[in-house]
Amino acid sequence: MSRQDAGRGRSPLDRRGFLTRSALLGAAALTPAFVTACSRTEAGTGAPKGDADLLAKLRKQGFVRVGFAGEAPYGFRDGDALAGEAPTLHREIFTALGVRELRPTLTEFGTLIPGLLADRFDLVSAGMAITPERCAKVLFSEPEFISPTALMVREGNPKGLSDFASCVARGATVGVLTAAVEASYAKAAGVPDGSVKTLAKQQDGLDALLAGRIDAFALTGVSLRWLSRTNRGAAVQVGAPFVPVVDGVKQFSAGGAVFRLGATGLRDAFDRELARITGDPARYVRLVGRYGFTEREVPPRSLRTADLCAA
Known part of the structure; x- marks a missing residue:
C-alpha cells in the first residue's frame, strides 16, 4: 500500500540533541542493562545480531514473524487466517525458501518500522510503499506491486474531481490515511495543508466522505476498489x-516487503523467489487476483528498488 512514515517522533533526548555529562554518568550507572541492550545489535546498523544468518534460523525454527497493519487488500485478517496481497506472496516465497509458517503481529501502520527495528518481527508484510525516507532506515525487497493513486468521491462526483490538481482548482477537502504518501502527493500538487484531513483507517475515509467531512478520499486505486467492493x-x-x-x-506507488538493515541475505533470497513470481504475470494473478490485483499491478522489470530509494 502506498504508505509513508508519520512525522518522526522526538524523545526529550532527541529534542535536546545532546547528553549532559551528568546524564552520561547516570547512564553508566545502568551499565549491565545498557551493555546487554547494546550487545544485541550489530554496530552501525541497529540490526539484531544474527541477522546475517537469519534465513538459516528461520528454516530451523519453521516460521517467520511478520508485522501487518490490518489493511485490506494488502495484509489483513480474514477470520482466523492472515490474508491479502503481501501475506499471500510472502507465504509463497517463504515456502519456497523452506520456511513453512507466517506468524503475524497486528499493529498500527505507523509502528510497523519501529516494531521491525525493535525485533518484534522479522519483516513487514503490509504492502508498504518504497520511499527514500524509509530506505534510510530499512531494507526493501524489489517491488512486488505498483498501484497508481485514485480518488473516491461521492456518487455522481458533484465537484468533478479527477486528480489532485482538480482538488486544488475546486477547493476540495482531501482525506488521506495517517502516515500515507498521499499526503505528500497532495501537498506537492498544491492542496493547502488545511484542506488535507488525516484518517486512521480506510473505512474512516469512506465514512467521512459520506458524512460530507471530505470531498475526496485519496489512496491507491486497488485499495479504493477493494473498499468500494466491501461497502456495496x-x-x-x-x-x-x-x-x-x-x-x-x-x-507509481511501488510497494514491497521490509527487512532490517542487517538482513541482506534474507532479503536477497526473498528477491530471487519474488522475481520468479513477478516474471510470470499469470502466476502473479493466480496468487493475488482475488484481492483485486491484475497484470496492471505487476511491476515492470525496469522498476528497481535502488532507483526508488535514490529518487
Whole structure:
C-alpha cells in the first residue's frame, strides 16, 4: 500500500540533541542493562545480531514473524487466517525458501518500522510503499506491486474531481490515511495543508466522505476498489487511477516487503523467489487476483528498488 512514515517522533533526548555529562554518568550507572541492550545489535546498523544468518534460523525454527497493519487488500485478517496481497506472496516465497509458517503481529501502520527495528518481527508484510525516507532506515525487497493513486468521491462526483490538481482548482477537502504518501502527493500538487484531513483507517475515509467531512478520499486505486467492493451499495465511486508527480518525478506507488538493515541475505533470497513470481504475470494473478490485483499491478522489470530509494 502506498504508505509513508508519520512525522518522526522526538524523545526529550532527541529534542535536546545532546547528553549532559551528568546524564552520561547516570547512564553508566545502568551499565549491565545498557551493555546487554547494546550487545544485541550489530554496530552501525541497529540490526539484531544474527541477522546475517537469519534465513538459516528461520528454516530451523519453521516460521517467520511478520508485522501487518490490518489493511485490506494488502495484509489483513480474514477470520482466523492472515490474508491479502503481501501475506499471500510472502507465504509463497517463504515456502519456497523452506520456511513453512507466517506468524503475524497486528499493529498500527505507523509502528510497523519501529516494531521491525525493535525485533518484534522479522519483516513487514503490509504492502508498504518504497520511499527514500524509509530506505534510510530499512531494507526493501524489489517491488512486488505498483498501484497508481485514485480518488473516491461521492456518487455522481458533484465537484468533478479527477486528480489532485482538480482538488486544488475546486477547493476540495482531501482525506488521506495517517502516515500515507498521499499526503505528500497532495501537498506537492498544491492542496493547502488545511484542506488535507488525516484518517486512521480506510473505512474512516469512506465514512467521512459520506458524512460530507471530505470531498475526496485519496489512496491507491486497488485499495479504493477493494473498499468500494466491501461497502456495496454505498453512494460512492472510484475515479480512474492517475500518477501523481513530485518534483518532476512520477509516483507509481511501488510497494514491497521490509527487512532490517542487517538482513541482506534474507532479503536477497526473498528477491530471487519474488522475481520468479513477478516474471510470470499469470502466476502473479493466480496468487493475488482475488484481492483485486491484475497484470496492471505487476511491476515492470525496469522498476528497481535502488532507483526508488535514490529518487
